[in-house]
Amino acid sequence: MDSITHLLWHGGKFLGIDWSVVKVVGWVGNLIFTSRFIVQWYATEKSKRVVVPQAFWWLSLVGSLTLLCYSVFQKDSVFIFAYAFSWFPYLRNLTIHRRNKAASTVCGGCGQKNPPQANYCPNCGGKIG
Numbered sequence: 001m002d003s004i005t006h007l008l009w010h011g012g013k014f015l016g017i018d019w020s021v022v023k024v025v026g027w028v029g030n031l032i033f034t035s036r037f038i039v040q041w042y043a044t045e046k047s048k049r050v051v052v053p054q055a056f057w058w059l060s061l062v063g064s065l066t067l068l069c070y071s072v073f074q075k076d077s078v079f080i081f082a083y084a085f086s087w088f089p090y091l092r093n094l095t096i097h098r099r100n101k102a103a104s105t106v107c108g109g110c111g112q113k114n115p116p117q118a119n120y121c122p123n124c125g126g127k128i129g
């Protein structure tokens, strides 16, 4: 118990970190950015195939923009460069995801949503369209 307390409070600081608003922004950004892997892993385990859910791209976008803010506040050129352009593919994937969802077809037989290019429903075998 004493060693746990020592880990949490080190040098009179929580986790031994010099806490400031900028540090909190950085850690929140880290938390958001890292959580996307848990979301993606959960979605993959749930559907028993590799899946990248829309939430993954939202967490990537918000997390990277938060980390970009942190790196700008810190004036760290390495991390500014790392997060300055990463938002583009996240935004692009969100756009493609939204377009694909809008173009998906619903099976008249069972009501399952199917990919835009599907001619037959993989759930009930009924013809689509």
Ligand SMILES: [Zn+2]
Residues within 6 Å of the ligand: 107, 108, 109, 110, 111, 112, 121, 122, 123, 124, 125, 126
């Ligand atoms: Zn169907």
